[in-house]
Amino acid sequence: MSVLQTISLEHLPADYVVHIAVYREVKNSSSLQEQLLAGNTEFEYALIDASVIISKIQAMSAAYRAVNDLVENRLRSRNVHSEIVFSLSPNNNIAETFRRFGITPTTTNLLVIKVSTPSQPFSADAVQEHLTKSIDGTQAEFNDNVIAGMTDLARIRKIYKLNTVGSKPEKGVANAKAERRELEMLIISSMALRGATN
Amino acid sequence: MTSILQYPLPLPPILAHPSSTAPLLITQGAEALLYKSTYLLPSLPCALKYRPRKPYRHPTLDTRLTKHRILSEARLLLKCRKEGVPVPSVYAVDEGQGWLMLEWIEGEVVRVRLNEWLRWRREKGTAEGEEEGELRGLMERIGEAVGMMHGVGVVHGDLTTSNLMLKSREHAEVNDHAEGGEENLLAGEVIIIDLGLASVSRFEEDRAVDLYVLERAFGSTHPRAEGLFEVVLEAYGKSFKGAPIVLKRLEDVRMRGRKRSMLG
Numbered sequence: 302m303s304v305l306q307t308i309s310l311e312h313l314p315a316d317y318v319v320h321i322a323v324y325r326e327v328k329n330s331s332s333l334q335e336q337l338l339a340g341n342t343e344f345e346y347a348l349i350d351a352s353v354i355i356s357k358i359q360a361m362s363a364a365y366r367a368v369n370d371l372v373e374n375r376l377r378s379r380n381v382h383s384e385i386v387f388s389l390s391p392n393n394n395i396a397e398t399f400r401r402f403g404i405t406p407t408t409t410n411l412l413v414i415k416v417s418t419p420s421q422p423f424s425a426d427a428v429q430e431h432l433t434k435s436i437d438g439t440q441a442e443f444n445d446n447v448i449a450g451m452t453d454l455a456r457i458r459k460i461y462k463l464n465t466v467g468s469k470p471e472k473g474v475a476n477a478k479a480e481r482r483e484l485e486m487l488i489i490s491s492m493a494l495r496g497a498t499n
Numbered sequence: 500m501t502s503i504l505q506y507p508l509p510l511p512p513i514l515a516h517p518s519s520t521a522p523l524l525i526t527q528g529a530e531a532l533l534y535k536s537t538y539l540l541p542s543l544p545c546a547l548k549y550r551p552r553k554p555y556r557h558p559t560l561d562t563r564l565t566k567h568r569i570l571s572e573a574r575l576l577l578k579c580r581k582e583g584v585p586v587p588s589v590y591a592v593d594e595g596q597g598w599l600m601l602e603w604i605e606g607e608v609v610r611v612r613l614n615e616w617l618r619w620r621r622e623k624g625t626a627e628g629e630e631e632g633e634l635r636g637l638m639e640r641i642g643e644a645v646g647m648m649h650g651v652g653v654v655h656g657d658l659t660t661s662n663l664m665l666k667s668r669e670h671a672e673v674n675d676h677a678e679g680g681e682e683n684l685l686a687g688e689v690i691i692i693d694l695g696l697a698s699v700s701r702f703e704e705d706r707a708v709d710l711y712v713l714e715r716a717f718g719s720t721h722p723r724a725e726g727l728f729e730v731v732l733e734a735y736g737k738s739f740k741g742a743p744i745v746l747k748r749l750e751d752v753r754m755r756g757r758k759r760s761m762l763g
Contacts, residue, residue, distance in 0.1 A: 311518040311537045361539045486588035490577045
């Protein structure tokens with residue numbers, strides 16, 4: 302059985318780690334979303350619709366930015382978990398971000414991220430236990446193959462306005478992988494430049 | 500690769516946080532320090548460009564200038580990359596802290612590879628003008644890359660052979676030209692780096708100055724390759740619609756130098 306992954310991201314203080322889990326065939330998305338909207342602190346997770354995630358790197362980039370902004374004391378949303386969802390966005394519209402990237406009642410593939418901080422530490426076991434209890438779905442491994450099976454590329458292209466990228470037919474099928482990688486790079490850059498006003 | 504400095508410089512705060520391998524100072528310019536480090540995972544190398552505070556500047560002005568430059572470079576890199584211009588991609592930005600994290604390009608700058616190649620050819624006793632297919636190929640690829648960048652409306656502002664890289668093929672041996680492989684010295688995709696002085700411009704004047712600066716760089720750094728600069732220009736001329744006008748303008752720029760007369 303798959304379990305969550307615990308990752309110490311490079312260049313974050315050692316006592317900040319992220320736990321990441323993936324679920325498919327989730328059946329109780331609407332009640333999970335209700336818990337979030339109600340502000341139930343037990344459900345303080347970044348709950349992300351996995352169809353708008355292209356790779357591990359994208360998910361970890363969002364976590365990295367949110368935790369770094371937490372450390373630098375400049376969160377733009379309620380907490381580090383909502384900030385992770387917000388970090389996926391290419392623009393500053395928070396409400397729109399949650400509609401696009403956050404869990405919705407129709408979400409079936411779910412990416413869950415939980416941050417453990419010095420003031421609010423969470424062990425991998427505790428998080429896994431709570432997720433197992435709360436999510437009605439099948440847990441999968443957090444890896445690029447699983448994520449690729451959940452990605453809605455057309456939707457991602459639209460959200461990040463990358464419709465023209467990698468549409469060079471002469472390069473052929475062999476480059477589907479390279480194309481995906483290029484999309485990933487552009488998505489990460491678009492996320493990194495969110496909110497860049499100056 | 501070894502660090503160019505024996506003594507440690509104060510690391511930017513972001514790099515002081517733990518990582519699997521210690522950040523390595525690669526190069527130091529007047530404005531910025533360039534480190535090799537890792538992004539997210541130990542297996543993903545990155546380049547970190549850090550603009551330290553300048554203590555002689557007023558703090559408010561310093562912050563503003565640094566923010567502006569970091570963001571400007573990041574935006575131009577994204578713009579280029581989106582439109583297929585070969586530049587490193589942006590991983591993360593913290594304009595407040597003055598850093599920019601970029602994709603690590605495995606390879607070497609054109610200046611170094613070209614000099615190695617020229618030395619190799621001289622030692623082999625090949626006369627100039629003979630067996631220079633590879634060099635012509637490189638010059639063409641440079642012309643195409645620069646043309647592509649100009650075609651999307653970006654001018655570089657400091658186009659030298661140190662700001663052009665040759666990217667090793669993925670999975671290639673790191674030391675692939677250690678012996679006997681000199682023929683491959685000039686192989687690899689041309690990547691344009693350091694857009695720290697770049698800007699958006701569609702004036703043929705700015706584009707011509709880019710070419711002029713590159714031409715002068717060849718003249719001073721690789722005089723034995725200068726004769727082939729016309730190959731760069733030829734490839735450039737075919738690379739986008741406005742290119743022929745730029746080449747015409749280049750002739751004017753050559754007559755008077757990079758700076759325009761401020762008279763009249």
